[in-house]
Amino acid sequence: MKLYMKYFSIHLHSAMEYRTSFVITAIGQGLTTLFSFLSMYFLFQRFGSIKGYTFNEVLLCFSTIFMSFAIAECFGRGFDSFSSIISNGQFDRIMVRPQNEILQIIGTKIELSRVGRLVQGIIIFFYAVFTCGVKWDLEKITTLILMVIGGVCIFFCLFMIYASICFFTIEGLEFMNIFTDGGKEIAQYPLDIYKKWVLRFFTFFVPLAFVNYYPFLFLISKYDGNKLFYMLSPIFSFLFIIPTYIFWKTGVKHYKSTGS
Numbered sequence: 001m002k003l004y005m006k007y008f009s010i011h012l013h014s015a016m017e018y019r020t021s022f023v024i025t026a027i028g029q030g031l032t033t034l035f036s037f038l039s040m041y042f043l044f045q046r047f048g049s050i051k052g053y054t055f056n057e058v059l060l061c062f063s064t065i066f067m068s069f070a071i072a073e074c075f076g077r078g079f080d081s082f083s084s085i086i087s088n089g090q091f092d093r094i095m096v097r098p099q100n101e102i103l104q105i106i107g108t109k110i111e112l113s114r115v116g117r118l119v120q121g122i123i124i125f126f127y128a129v130f131t132c133g134v135k136w137d138l139e140k141i142t143t144l145i146l147m148v149i150g151g152v153c154i155f156f157c158l159f160m161i162y163a164s165i166c167f168f169t170i171e172g173l174e175f176m177n178i179f180t181d182g183g184k185e186i187a188q189y190p191l192d193i194y195k196k197w198v199l200r201f202f203t204f205f206v207p208l209a210f211v212n213y214y215p216f217l218f219l220i221s222k223y224d225g226n227k228l229f230y231m232l233s234p235i236f237s238f239l240f241i242i243p244t245y246i247f248w249k250t251g252v253k254h255y256k257s258t259g260s
Helices: 004-015 019-047 055-085 091-095 101-108 113-132 137-168 173-179 181-186 196-204 216-221 227-252
Strands: none
Touching: 004 019, 004 101, 004 113, 019 055, 019 113, 055 091, 055 101, 055 113, 055 137, 055 216, 091 101, 137 173, 137 181, 137 216, 137 227, 173 181, 181 196, 196 216, 216 227
16 A cells, blocks of 8 residues: 555646646546536436436436446556557566556556546535435445445456456457446446346346445335345445456466567
């Protein structure tokens, strides 16, 4: 953590060298969240509710998933530029240093401008918490916190999978944006409003349902089944780390030096 905080300090000082640019970029990032919010607002203004879910209830999904994505994007974007690290031979240097390669990679790029998205997500989050009609207690507060943490974990793992693919293809494959940016857009609504196969896919392959759908049903008291499963379902999202890490280590073993 001492080394990572050093990385963070370097990126922070770098961002503050051009404060106006940083502020404008952060505002621009925040506007993407604002436009998504407005599109949802106008949708509910037109139809009133979607499959029995009210606007304020769905805002819980929206805000938690956007907060999770913003945090993961801020601290996990080092994986986004991993293809260039592979192609220019930088990974050779990373491998010979006496520090974990994952720590070094996430330290190469920290997108502090994503704070614009995070701030907007937090504002919408608190609005949703006070207006959704949920009777909050310790169990539901715990579930809500786990939803955000679990979402960060899943998106971080998806960024890591994107980087792992580069070991085999050299260049990053853009189709992964279907699961990162696309997953964020899909998961801003309860997943059962889509086709059943969509819910199954985001339960068993990319487990966003465990941080978006099942705990959400528990919060609004619309679950049907074991209470503990719905309440603690975000914990299952942490299991996604296992196949992600295995895939990463497989890629590291497959890596062949550029010789540069």
